[in-house]
Amino acid sequence: DVKVTQSSRYLVKRTGEKVFLECVQDMDHENMFWYRQDPGLGLRLIYFSYDVKMKEKGDIPEGYSVSREKKERFSLILESASTNQTSMYLCASSLGLWTPAVYEQYFGPGTRLTVT
Amino acid sequence: LAKTTQPISMDSYEGQEVNITCSHNNIATNDYITWYQQFPSQGPRFIIQGYKTKVTNEVASLFIPADRKSSTLSLPRVSLSDTAVYYCLVGQNSNYQLIWGAGTKLIIKP
Numbered sequence: 001d002v003k004v005t006q007s008s009r010y011l012v013k014r015t016g017e018k019v020f021l022e023c024v025q026d027m028d029h030e031n032m033f034w035y036r037q038d039p040g041l042g043l044r045l046i047y048f049s050y051d052v053k054m055k056e057k058g059d060i061p062e063g064y065s066v067s068r069e070k071k072e073r074f075s076l077i078l079e080s081a082s083t084n085q086t087s088m089y090l091c092a093s094s095l096g097l098w099t100p101a102v103y104e105q106y107f108g109p110g111t112r113l114t115v116t
Numbered sequence: 117l118a119k120t121t122q123p124i125s126m127d128s129y130e131g132q133e134v135n136i137t138c139s140h141n142n143i144a145t146n147d148y149i150t151w152y153q154q155f156p157s158q159g160p161r162f163i164i165q166g167y168k169t170k171v172t173n174e175v176a177s178l179f180i181p182a183d184r185k186s187s188t189l190s191l192p193r194v195s196l197s198d199t200a201v202y203y204c205l206v207g208q209n210s211n212y213q214l215i216w217g218a219g220t221k222l223i224i225k226p
Contacts, residue, residue, distance in 0.1 A: 004159070040218065041218065042203060042216050042217060042218040042219050043160070043203065043216045044216075045214055045216075058214075090159050090160075092159070097212065100148045100165060100167070100207070100209075102207065102212060103148050103150045103165060103205060103207035103214070104150065104162050104165060105152075105160075105162065106162070107158075107159025107160050107161070108159050109157070109158055109159055110157075110158075110159055
């Protein structure tokens with residue numbers, strides 16, 4: 001079974017803090033994704049990575065950065081957290097870029113981040 | 117640019133067949149449609165994927181008409197445990213853009 005783990009289920013941070021969200025997958029997947037999920041808006045892609053040290057902006061990258069130093073680990077960084085970044089953050093992974101398997105994503109349980 | 121539209125909510129009864137439709141305009145002939153299920157406090161879980169006609173697996177069927185302007189997820193004989201939010205995803209192979217629907221909250225009643 002593919003397992004995607006996220007470092008925290010719940011996190012509370014103050015405005016202006018630097019926040020790190022960590023994600024690890026154990027299935028040697030090439031692709032990893034970070035989403036945020038807000039009521040009524042579904043899933044919005046922040047960044048994805050198709051290989052170590054590679055990253056691509058998604059639909060809403062502003063205010064976020066990412067790091068992928070190892071294949072199994074993908075980190076989301078909020079450089080200076082703001083209240084409008086309060087959300088559920090979901091990490092996902094999938095196989096191969098040039099096949100439909102890229103759309104069969106395995107998700108972690110999510111991190112509910114509250115910025116006060 | 118493709119856009120996906122789903123009903124916000126639906127309800128049905130145990131033992132019924134449930135069909136959830138996702139409308140998607142401007143998709144290419146080789147773009148894939150994928151459906152996910154999400155329970156509260158969990159990440160979405162892959163259900164089924166296809167790009168034309170009909171695909172069936174052990175839990176669901178996916179129908180895609182020839183004009184590909186919509187797709188329908190069919191859940192046979194639902195139970196209370198199928199109460200969840202269902203998302204459709206259009207994957208655009210030309211640029212690997214991911215177009216997610218906003219989700220359909222399905223409530224199954226006894």
